Amino acid sequence: MPAIYVLDVPEFRALAEVARTKPAYRVTEPGLGYLKIESDIDIVFDRKELGFKPAIWYGAFTGGVHGRIAEFGRDTVRIVADGEASAA
Amino acid sequence: MPDTPTILGGVHHTARPTWKLKETVEFYHDILGLPIVHAISAVGWGPEDHPDFIHLFFGSGRESTIAFFYYLGTPKPEEALPLGNWLYKSVHTAWRVETREELLAWKARLEERGLDVLQVRHEIIESIYVTDPNGYMVEFTWQIRAMSEHDGLDAKLTLAAAIAIEEETGRPVGDIETVWRRKADLVAARLAEAA
Numbered sequence: 089m090p091a092i093y094v095l096d097v098p099e100f101r102a103l104a105e106v107a108r109t110k111p112a113y114r115v116t117e118p119g120l121g122y123l124k125i126e127s128d129i130d131i132v133f134d135r136k137e138l139g140f141k142p143a144i145w146y147g148a149f150t151g152g153v154h155g156r157i158a159e160f161g162r163d164t165v166r167i168v169a170d171g172e173a174s175a176a
Numbered sequence: 177m178p179d180t181p182t183i184l185g186g187v188h189h190t191a192r193p194t195w196k197l198k199e200t201v202e203f204y205h206d207i208l209g210l211p212i213v214h215a216i217s218a219v220g221w222g223p224e225d226h227p228d229f230i231h232l233f234f235g236s237g238r239e240s241t242i243a244f245f246y247y248l249g250t251p252k253p254e255e256a257l258p259l260g261n262w263l264y265k266s267v268h269t270a271w272r273v274e275t276r277e278e279l280l281a282w283k284a285r286l287e288e289r290g291l292d293v294l295q296v297r298h299e300i301i302e303s304i305y306v307t308d309p310n311g312y313m314v315e316f317t318w319q320i321r322a323m324s325e326h327d328g329l330d331a332k333l334t335l336a337a338a339i340a341i342e343e344e345t346g347r348p349v350g351d352i353e354t355v356w357r358r359k360a361d362l363v364a365a366r367l368a369e370a371a
Contacts, residue, residue, distance in 0.1 A: 121326025141297045147218030152360030
């Protein structure tokens with residue numbers, strides 16, 4: 089399953105806040121200042137829903153990614169589990 | 177805004193490109209002893225030809241930092257570049273202002289004098305940029321929040337991921353996704369150690 093680590097800091101916190109509203113995603117606090125977001129399905133984020141400016145958007149996964157980025161556009165990102173076909 | 181004075185608070189960071197990530201970390205961190213305080217890794221954005229990058233910051237005292245851009249999959253230019261090339265913009269000085277009000281006062285002042293001002297909200301800073309008559313970019317910035325120990329650990333893991341890949345493959349890492357994937361493994365391992 090795809091998962092991401094997000095540093096629990098104000099500029100990235102919307103990732104966890106939005107993830108918590110989606111039943112397929114699980115948000116945990118594993119420690120060392122990180123949040124972990126994992127999902128049984130693709131992890132998809134919408135830039136506008138997150139309220140991210142471009143600089144934050146394009147660095148949003150600096151915490152680390154388990155899986156593969158199948159799509160990273162101006163407003164949509166999709167992370168899939170390893171081994172799944174890319175839509176790109 | 178007219179009541180907000182436009183006073184600089186010293187240098188926040190100076191920045192330049194590097195084509196030697198590991199050696200740069202060894203020099204500034206291991207030899208000089210500067211702390212790794214922050215690192216941004218991102219998919220290339222902005223100009224269409226802008227590559228993925230890691231932007232790393234070492235603390236240089238009194239809240240100042242020295243910063244480097246590590247552009248992924250981008251060979252060091254062998255010849256002089258045209259002045260408008262984006263690579264020139266990576267070499268810059270950023271002055272500190274203390275508040276957002278001061279930043280906006282600077283923006284107003286510069287715009288009143290006819291300058292084009294670019295405003296960008298970054299991870300932990302918000303900045304305005306102008307270009308001087310030489311074509312050099314100057315940045316004014318206010319730091320939105322203090323850097324924490326978690327920023328430092330996160331930065332170290334980003335750099336460790338990129339360096340590990342390059343040591344294993346013997347060549348520069350070409351894209352940031354590869355770094356992010358390795359970094360998740362490093363974060364997981366560090367969390368397991370801490371548990």
